[in-house]
Amino acid sequence: MGRPPCCEKxxxxxxxxxxxxxxxLVSYIQEHGPSNWRSVPTNTGLMRCSKSCRLRWTNxxxxxxxxxxxxxxxxxxxxxxxxxxxNRWAAIASYLPQRTDNDIKNxxxxxxxxxxxxxxxxxxxxxxDYQDGNSSxxxxxxxxxxxxxxxxxxxxQALSEALSLSKSSNNNNNVLSESSSSYDxxxxxxxxxxxxxxxxxxxxxxYENISKLLENxxxxxxxxxxMTTNSGNSFSSNNSEADHGFDSLLSFKSDDERKPKYLSSSxxxxxxxxxxxxxxxxxxGAAQCHEDLMNMSLEESTSGLx
DNA sequence: AAGGTCCACAACCGCCAATCC
DNA sequence: AGGATTGGCGGTTGTGGACCT
Numbered sequence: 001m002g003r004p005p006c007c008e009k010x011x012x013x014x015x016x017x018x019x020x021x022x023x024x025l026v027s028y029i030q031e032h033g034p035s036n037w038r039s040v041p042t043n044t045g046l047m048r049c050s051k052s053c054r055l056r057w058t059n060x061x062x063x064x065x066x067x068x069x070x071x072x073x074x075x076x077x078x079x080x081x082x083x084x085x086x087n088r089w090a091a092i093a094s095y096l097p098q099r100t101d102n103d104i105k106n107x108x109x110x111x112x113x114x115x116x117x118x119x120x121x122x123x124x125x126x127x128x129d130y131q132d133g134n135s136s137x138x139x140x141x142x143x144x145x146x147x148x149x150x151x152x153x154x155x156x157q158a159l160s161e162a163l164s165l166s167k168s169s170n171n172n173n174n175v176l177s178e179s180s181s182s183y184d185x186x187x188x189x190x191x192x193x194x195x196x197x198x199x200x201x202x203x204x205x206x207y208e209n210i211s212k213l214l215e216n217x218x219x220x221x222x223x224x225x226x227m228t229t230n231s232g233n234s235f236s237s238n239n240s241e242a243d244h245g246f247d248s249l250l251s252f253k254s255d256d257e258r259k260p261k262y263l264s265s266s267x268x269x270x271x272x273x274x275x276x277x278x279x280x281x282x283x284x285g286a287a288q289c290h291e292d293l294m295n296m297s298l299e300e301s302t303s304g305l306x
Numbered sequence: 307a308a309g310g311t312c313c314a315c316a317a318c319c320g321c322c323a324a325t326c327c
Numbered sequence: 328a329g330g331a332t333t334g335g336c337g338g339t340t341g342t343g344g345a346c347c348t
Binding site (some may be wrong): 015016036037038050051054058087088089090101102105109 | 332333334335336337338341342343
């Protein structure tokens, strides 16, 4: 006997989201915040499963998401983190606040996996550092592994706090501060449409539609007024006001915030840029000490478990 | 030009854990 | 305490565009 579906299958729309649906969802979340997903389909009239709404928001519509090509920097981080954590995409994504776990997972499966396999085939005898999540290196799912991840995070944060005293003035150069904390509707659309246009023309057209719809929608006095009065935010194209509006949007108070994955870019900026661990992650020569650090991390982080 | 294949990515599915009642 | 509900996560699939023959 399996678990019942999260929602009634009958009448539920599936497949790609339309710009109209996106706008409905975004405007609803703008007003109510990203919580109580169960009620979203009911309250918005969207013929979508609550889960689908949540995924659409977290993976695509949520402000602060960086789309498009991964930088070498990000690529290295993913490779190192995957070697350390296995296919724990959410955990990996927590180190790349602007990327979604889905994005990272896709990038790994479509690019990095092949890339590394190619590299490994050249040095198969050496026993490469990077292996798939199903390999012997990756750990089976379990509480101790989650604890490990937590411990790494805690250690990271402790280091961050210690270092932040001396580094606080340098935070603006943070690798995590790539994206502006300022958002307005046009930036939102431009940013995403630009990224989309580089990857998928169908999505580009979708974003063009969203852009047009948003523009028309913003021109509507009712919708603008509604947005402003309901949440104190503004979708106005006026830059300063809209920036503030999207900043507010970025700072939704919800349970999600407890998870690093959902750090807004401004929150992310508050973290110290490069902890020692992160420096290791970025270090090209890290392969040498990789094993040592792995052992150290495992030993130290699991010492209290047994 | 047309058909076939490959590729990238959004979306879905099923399971698990946390929370609620 | 325990069943129901909800949200999160990782694996997988479907679809549309790009590329090749």
